Amino acid sequence: MGWNRKVLRVNLTAGTCTEEPLNMQWAQDYLGSRGLATKYLVSEIDPKVDPLSADNKMIMATGPLTGTMASTGGRYTVVTKGPLTGAIACSNSGGFFGAELKFAGWDMIIFEGKSPKPVYLYVENDKAELRDAGHLWGKSCWDTEETIKHELQDPLVRVSSIGVAGENQVLFACIVNDLHRAAGRSGVGAVMGSKNLKAVALRGTQGVSGIKDFRAFMKATTEAKKVLADNAVTGQGLPKYGTQVLMNVINEMGALPTRNHRDVQFEDAGKISAEAMHEKRESDGKPQLVTNAACFGCTIACGRISEIDKGHFTVKNSPKYWGASGGLEYEAAWALGAANGVGDLEALQYANLICNEQGMDPISFGATVGAVMELYDMGVITRDMLGIDAPFGSAEALAKMVEMTALGEGFGKEIGQGSKRLCTKFGHPELSMSVKGQEFPAYDSRGIQGMGLTYATSNRGACHLRSYTVASEVLGIPVKTDPLTTDGKPELVKAFQDATAVFDSAGICVFTSFAWTLADVQPQLDAACEGDWSMDKLNEVGERVWNMERMFNNAAGFTAKDDNLPPRLTTEPAKTGPAKGLVNGLAKMLPEYYQVRGWTPDGEPTAETRSRLGL
């Protein structure tokens, strides 16, 4: 119950699709989606495997609440060993693809091996087959989806695909579903490209019937939806402004990383904020934002649908970008804007569209551009190499670089390696604003101290979605903590990490946690899933998932030394704002965190911790 109990195993080398039963003991121990797929992955691959080799595997997985009436129950997770980091990669996406996988009767798809030629997987309920994708190779995610729908003569099919960036194995390529939702981070799209797998097309008409107690489930989900509706963030802020509601807030806190983290406040933050997206443009009298939009089953609807200014230099000769499409979320607006000092909202939307069209993570792409601009500023990277001047703040350079990187042209090949490899190649590894090779998202850890520990210890490299202590340190959810001190942060980070692992594994969106605690999720899971799903059990599952990911990374070669921040954040004080004069206090937090976690000083779970969690 809760699960379909069915796994689709696709061997790309042999070209076979086989059905196998879901391991129900693992489902009890790891719940679903992120947790359960990671259990499968770590049980089946060598941690030291080359992420882009045929020996790596890639899993697309739903959770027990995916495809149900639970609010936001439409998520799926892509789990693999990530090429950007060499660590566990686990990227989560909304849209409608995840629910469709469940409706087709499956819990997850395990891809293994490598196809000798480009293929796509077509699943229609119980039937699964690999089809030739020679004619799709070289196409964007948008054209791929359209072509597949046309050739199957089925407008209701749901498609997840890679664009040219994934084919070229850009190390931060993502997997795009439903045109502008993405399993975004850690380069999961490059893994898909390395396997010659262009797309997955799904059609499911069986629905989700495996709910333990429908009556209790409807009651629990209805009550939980009310909690979301009544909450100021999920009921008002996110629907109206989207995640972009944060731009001005974080800037005022002095925690908006600007120009590759040289600064912590951006003078043009207002021009790229949620409020700016609502304002009518001078050029055509229309606001950039058209409407908000929901993913499957979501009663929050934070998604942005925007229309770019048709007269803007980036698109004036390209009508294909003139229609409404996925708009700027906070992370993308920051990475494409503040991180590079670019304050041109239309240029950011253009870069965002290209990232969606060709399948790239806008966070890692934008942050890598920030590093390029700093190296340009230092004279290390020149106009000759780039083909364009690239000072901080240049919208033209941003637009050119997004095209070059997406299509693998010229210097775009270097950018496509991510900031760590690029900065190392040009002799300045310290200028890569990353952890374990993955670029920071939009919060400067000098102004929000807990985020420093969050980034340093995140199992998939720098990431805000592993323990979003911003909720506590900035918004006061569930309790307000002081963003400028390190006190209590190790406990806070651990609590967020473990709880988030449960949200992700359930198949729901982590944004619900602005309003929900695990106590709101628990009755929904308990009504859906067989077995006893108490709060104690959920807390244990979260901690177990976190430690399992950590043990995989340790076995892959990561040590305490990799739980680190670039020197800029621990030695160069913030220049302005409330955090002026502060650096991040990671050195103080980290040993305490290991202790709270039950890990050795070298950052490995102790035998006692492993045994307590059954690992």
Next chain:
Amino acid sequence: MWKSLHIDPAKCTGCLQCEMACSYEHTGVFNPSKSRIKVFNFETEGRKVPYTCTQCTEAWCLNACPVDAIRVDLTTGAKMVFDDTCVGCKVCTISCPFGTINYNQDTGKVQKCDLCEGNPACAEACPTGAITYVDADWTGLDKMRAWAAKANTPTTA
């Protein structure tokens, strides 16, 4: 008093809670592919439009049915398909100008909105009020009110 489903596309976010609620009400399973209300996403216009049967008074489907399997529920005004009579000939699906009555391969019958005996699950599940169930004579009330609010009525001292 009969009521009508009233749809305001401008309020729709495309979450499909209505499709899940409809399918659950009628089949006991969360299955949008069996929903009698469908949300259309006009991607490049940024518009989402829920669409279902409007319960025509002179219903084409009812008049076209050769075996009288479609009849009026006098309590709600819904045009109801009686599965024990329906032979699955699909003539109604051809006659309906709006495409809102459809064949169901699993049952071998046609299906359409039946207003859930006067308590439509879709309207109940809609989180934004895009689907409401209102007095059948006054589906235009909100629009009238909005225009009335714009009327020029200078206040007098």
